[in-house]
Amino acid sequence: xxxxxxxxxxxxxxxxxxxxxxEHLRSVARHVAFLGGALQxxxxxxxxxxxxxxxxGKKGDQDLVSHRNIKKFAEALNAVP
Numbered sequence: 001x002x003x004x005x006x007x008x009x010x011x012x013x014x015x016x017x018x019x020x021x022x023e024h025l026r027s028v029a030r031h032v033a034f035l036g037g038a039l040q041x042x043x044x045x046x047x048x049x050x051x052x053x054x055x056x057g058k059k060g061d062q063d064l065v066s067h068r069n070i071k072k073f074a075e076a077l078n079a080v081p
Contacts, residue, residue: 001029002073004037006056006064031076036066 003020007013013034017026026032039052039062053059 001026001031002033002035004035006037006039006062007034008064030080031073033069033073034066035069035073036064038063038065 001017001021003013003017005013005016007016017032017034021029021032039056041049041059041061044052049059056062
């Protein structure tokens with residue numbers, strides 16, 4: 001199971017994972033990961049920019065993709081028989 005998002009805090013990432021998948025599913029999953037995400041400011045319209053600026057408190061592109069977590073997740077998937 002995986003979730004993509006821009007939450008930086010590990011506690012927040014766990015909350016997002018809990019909101020996305022019920023505990024009974026997370027507990028039997030072979031691998032659970034928070035993979036991060038990105039905001040591409042130039043691709044957003046005016047309203048999207050205003051909303052995200054209010055939510056994140058920042059303007060501009062944000063790249064919070066966790067390449068390490070993606071690699072670990074892919075390795076876990078490849079290990080499944």
